[in-house]
Amino acid sequence: MRSLIRFSSPWAVALLFGLPVQGMAQPLYRCGNTYSQTPCAPDAAPARISAGAAPDQASGASGKDLCATEGVAQMRFPDPESTRVVAVAKGGAEVIQYAGKPLASRKFNITLNTKNEVGAYMGERVYVCYLSEDERRVLKVDSPRR
Template identity: 45%
Template sequence: MNVRFLILALLAGHAGLASAQQMYKCGNTFSQTPCAPDAVARPVQPSAAPETPAGGLAGYELCAAAARKMVRTPEPETARIQPIGERRSEVIQYAGKPIATHRYDLSVDAKTPYGVYSGLQPYACWLSEDQRRVLQFRSLRD
């Protein structure tokens, strides 16, 4: 007997017990429609919670934490991070589709390997609509 057939038969038998939905994982988000041509549907239980960052950070605080992780410095915890302007809504391409995001621009002043601050560097951080997931983070000096 084929192992795949056995697994599918077992899953089909339990389908009535747990009413799962078909969802597609698109990066750090989930969608009811495929986000890419090769997307694979995954069953998600109705009680399953979306992925959230450690510490429950959201908004600008989440972008500041991402900046500390993304900026290459020997002492990331000492990076000086400041907002530039106000949060704004912006549509970006994510997983091949347009998606509404919240954009935060921030400046980062991080220590060099010599222990001195390198000067302010501008970055942009795009968050999901619920402001709980970083979708993109990049330097504005590219």
């Protein structure tokens, strides 16, 4: 036994499926610094809001540049002005301990040549710089790896 729902008119089907779309297309009006679905002034015009607008990029260094500047500054070398950044290479993502909790970070390997307390260059050493996931904050810098 098979039961079918039969509509007497194709308009009934269109009306049935068209009603939810009608409710989503409500106009928005700008009222000061908020938005409303009802006009707040007699001459109010609907506001046009672009759904595809991307957020503005934050200013300042990020990624490799941030590790080469802020990351190196956090290492507190005896003669920071003489520190030479040889290379900065992006590593993968890594979970680190930050403020007592595990946190996902982006890892960069920084190859540096800096002077010691006596004033002699120590040779190239690789330090690890951990950035936030958006690569805008230095979370931690690890000691050299040979």
